[in-house]
Amino acid sequence: MSRLFKILLLPSAAVLLFAGCYPGGPDFTEDLDVVYTTFNPEFDFQAATTYSRPDQIVIDVEIDNDGDTIYEFMKQIYADQILQRIDANMANLGYQKVDVSANPDLLLMPAAMSSTTYFYSYWYCWWYGGYWGGWGWYYPPYYSVSSYTTGSMIITLSDPTSDNPINQTPATWIAAMNGLLTGNNDVSRVLEGIDQAFEQSAYLKTN
């Protein structure tokens, strides 16, 4: 075997091994699905028994030239399935759904979004000056879901009785399901994600 051949053989074999044999990763988009939850440990969930929620799910927001805010809502055929699954999980944990005028212990807000940019603006505007008015909402800095980007479903529970000078209410529980909304007309992955979010949040169970 010539010296030149050996010189060429060894690096070539190494390159082939490095390039051709590197292990793979996810095979299907479902493999990328993750469900993240976090909660405020200072909030007593066992003392809460009622909640209220909107009956629509915002998926996008536009601000036109006049400064008016226009919300785009998820098609109701899909939103209903998602909301019903959320209600079923809340009921299993012992919560009762009431009208927002009945002073609920918790406010539940679902949202689906495709961009982190909308996360802050949408939530703050919609919650503070829009749907229910009066209450505000802010995103606690110690939670770390700001990097969710595409196809995310977010559910937030917040405490409307929280009092502070700027009239905002902190989130007591956040569930973020990333990778679930990918343009497919099947929401089964979203529903599974919702179930998982509640399953991994046993501390929500009320008396």
Add this chain to the structure above:
Amino acid sequence: MKKIFIAICTLMVFGLTNIEAQTKTSLTYGVGFGMGDLGDFISKPSWRGATIDFRQMTTDKIGIGFSLGWNVFYEEKDFDTYTFENQSLSGKQYRYSNHIPMLASFDYYLTAGQKINPFIGLGTGVMYSRRNTDMNLYTIEQDAWNFTLQPQIGIEIDNNLSSSFTVIAKYYNGFAAGDLTENQSYFSINVGWTFKS
């Protein structure tokens, strides 16, 4: 006749001695088995690995040189929930651990010049370790340059005068460094060829 036979034998012995390798270059495929912290992180063996060993023979029995290797460990974890303080994250994890040892090595050959030639050796140097934990589109990356000790035992079985079938058992122990606060160690079985020149 007897003198001629002795002369031929003498020539053969001298001949063998003269053509004994001055350098040895081994190319081996290695299967790795993670141990300790690495084994806890990825329990499955690494089926992807290779090592190049070069030795300059200073005597028939002693070779010094370098060893350059690579092993990647990989495991796809089942869907599971990982909880840290007040946060929980569920999903599938894809774990990778790459190890590239770069070592100065010494080998002692027990039966130099024989068809079957076992050897023992020790390497020392650094190993670059990079650990990735992937979930969704994100990865947590940790890396380290580990000071490394690597004892080994092996055997060469001559195929002809210029190459040998080679089996080596290597144990890599990379001491804690960088982002990896535990030793990174693995055991590797290497199979390949040694080319002599």
